[in-house]
Amino acid sequence: MSSLFSDMDVADSTSETPPVFDHKNLALVAQTNLLQFYLTHLATTFAPALKMDIRESITPSLPESPNSDTDDSASAALVSSTKALFTLLGGSATTTDSTVVNGTTTKSSATSKLCSVCADKSTGLHYGASTCEGCKGFFKRSVQNKKVYHCSQDNCCEIDKQNRNRCQSCRFRKCISKGMLTEAVREDRMPGGRNGNSIYSNYKQRRSIIRKTKDYVEEVERRPFQSLPSGKKLIKELVEMDCLDRLINLKGLRINPASASSDIAPACKRLTRIGDEIVEQLVEWTKTLPFFDELPVEAHTHLLTQRWAELVLLSAGYYACSVFTPDSPDTTEMIDETDEISFTNPQVNLRLLQNRLALVLGKEIPFEHVSKEAGTLVHRFTTLLNSFSNLKVSPEAYVCIKAITLLHLSPDSTLDRTIIDKVNTLQDHFVKTLQIHLHQPGEDSQQTTSLAQILEWLPELRNASSVLLHSKMFYVPFLLCKNPRRLVFDE
DNA sequence: CCTCAAGGCCAT
DNA sequence: ATGGCCTTGAGG
Numbered sequence: 001m002s003s004l005f006s007d008m009d010v011a012d013s014t015s016e017t018p019p020v021f022d023h024k025n026l027a028l029v030a031q032t033n034l035l036q037f038y039l040t041h042l043a044t045t046f047a048p049a050l051k052m053d054i055r056e057s058i059t060p061s062l063p064e065s066p067n068s069d070t071d072d073s074a075s076a077a078l079v080s081s082t083k084a085l086f087t088l089l090g091g092s093a094t095t096t097d098s099t100v101v102n103g104t105t106t107k108s109s110a111t112s113k114l115c116s117v118c119a120d121k122s123t124g125l126h127y128g129a130s131t132c133e134g135c136k137g138f139f140k141r142s143v144q145n146k147k148v149y150h151c152s153q154d155n156c157c158e159i160d161k162q163n164r165n166r167c168q169s170c171r172f173r174k175c176i177s178k179g180m181l182t183e184a185v186r187e188d189r190m191p192g193g194r195n196g197n198s199i200y201s202n203y204k205q206r207r208s209i210i211r212k213t214k215d216y217v218e219e220v221e222r223r224p225f226q227s228l229p230s231g232k233k234l235i236k237e238l239v240e241m242d243c244l245d246r247l248i249n250l251k252g253l254r255i256n257p258a259s260a261s262s263d264i265a266p267a268c269k270r271l272t273r274i275g276d277e278i279v280e281q282l283v284e285w286t287k288t289l290p291f292f293d294e295l296p297v298e299a300h301t302h303l304l305t306q307r308w309a310e311l312v313l314l315s316a317g318y319y320a321c322s323v324f325t326p327d328s329p330d331t332t333e334m335i336d337e338t339d340e341i342s343f344t345n346p347q348v349n350l351r352l353l354q355n356r357l358a359l360v361l362g363k364e365i366p367f368e369h370v371s372k373e374a375g376t377l378v379h380r381f382t383t384l385l386n387s388f389s390n391l392k393v394s395p396e397a398y399v400c401i402k403a404i405t406l407l408h409l410s411p412d413s414t415l416d417r418t419i420i421d422k423v424n425t426l427q428d429h430f431v432k433t434l435q436i437h438l439h440q441p442g443e444d445s446q447q448t449t450s451l452a453q454i455l456e457w458l459p460e461l462r463n464a465s466s467v468l469l470h471s472k473m474f475y476v477p478f479l480l481c482k483n484p485r486r487l488v489f490d491e
Numbered sequence: 492c493c494t495c496a497a498g499g500c501c502a503t
Numbered sequence: 504a505t506g507g508c509c510t511t512g513a514g515g
Contacts (some may be wrong), residue, residue, distance in 0.1 A: 124495070186498075191512075192510075
């Protein structure tokens with residue numbers, strides 16, 4: 001398999017650069033063909049069971065497909081199409097819990113008699129929500145004593161009358177998500193009387209948001225394909241199958257001390273091998289996606305061919321943010337021996353790249369060559385890294401962004417109309433899922449990154465990816481991101 | 492006055 | 504720490 005790549009890129013000889021990196025450019029054509037090869041191979045082995053009947057009955061419910069001329073405005077369309085939801089949910093905590101299981105579509109009468117947190121008997125409104133005495137007291141004590149709880153599970157414990165005391169963290173989160181306001185607990189402990197007008201209007205505002213959010217979540221729970229898990233389960237599956245480490249720590253990047261210094265030719269082959277592995281890993285990732293069976297292989301090929309560079313940058317960026325210190329205060333003049341990637345200084349990263357290249361190739365590379373060859377890309381990547389780290393995305397948000405990125409069709413897509421609709425529907429679903437995730441009350445107070453901020457970052461990712469595509473060294477992010485501590489040993 | 496929602500008390 | 508019941512007091 002790996003020989004494919006090397007064979008195909010031999011033809012492409014760009015002589016304009018000095019022969020320091022005498023590996024050949026990995027042409028896009030080669031990428032496409034290789035993807036085609038992998039995916040068709042996949043298709044025959046996997047024999048996906050198509051379920052056409054189910055799809056027919058589901059209405060896409062897309063107001064309009066993002067149709068624009070340029071790629072950038074296409075993403076702007078994506079932003080604006082979801083802007084409605086965004087304003088609807090206006091930057092505040094939401095429900096998403098409690099998965100309307102208990103059929104009873106009790107609209108108002110019975111609901112007001114039940115505690116909205118644990119469904120015990122409600123004794124009226126407390127701090128903004130209809131709750132029982134237990135949840136009222138629990139909320140008051142939590143706020144008064146400034147308690148900070150921690151969930152020992154996965155932050156998604158069910159809260160009902162029976163087990164409401166099993167997880168304080170989830171109980172408190174649910175209190176918040178149901179509209180209880182910490183401001184309503186009085187600092188001065190003055191009993192009786194009424195709370196101020198500001199708090200009262202907050203109650204109203206919060207309740208209207210919660211009502212709209214509930215409708216929204218219920219709509220998203222009606223997922224586009226039956227095979228797709230819903231809500232948190234979908235995100236959980238995505239996180240579990242992501243295997244970011246495998247993509248970042250490619251075998252080709254491991255330093256083999258035996259062969260590193262021995263001969264030059266294998267060293268150069270190693271660089272093209274890295275390209276092989278990137279495609280391999282992305283294909284592996286694609287085929288384990290929860291919606292893999294929902295799209296024909298041609299569609300996956302098409303999407304991956306268009307989006308692989310963005311996926312690479314996104315993955316590398318997320319990896320960098322999660323492995324290295326999220327916020328390095330001053331990286332300005334630490335160019336010496338820091339193995340840490342810089343979020344602000346491209347020179348540091350170029351130096352890093354220089355070292356890594358020297359290790360992989362087994363010979364020293366002059367800094368000027370590295371700079372000339374990869375300067376633009378590294379510069380761009382550093383900027384991208386910086387803006388990405390500001391978003392502070394969670395693993396859950398990251399996998400959603402990854403899916404959204406993959407499912408982004410160009411306006412001039414040549415795919416069949418029904419396929420295009422499916423892809424758009426899927427992407428829409430992941431945008432909504434991300435939105436719901438972002439509005440979950442976080443464990444650590446403020447995660448104020450909004451959906452709009454993330455969606456507005458995507459064009460930047462797209463622009464950077466075009467630089468990557470025009471670069472001869474598209475594996476650069478991996479050379480930068482490679483955690484030095486991990487490559488001491490080789491297989 | 493009565494209502495409602497806030498705090499307090501205290502057996503568990 | 505929990506939660507059932509009690510006290511308080513501004514607003515209608």
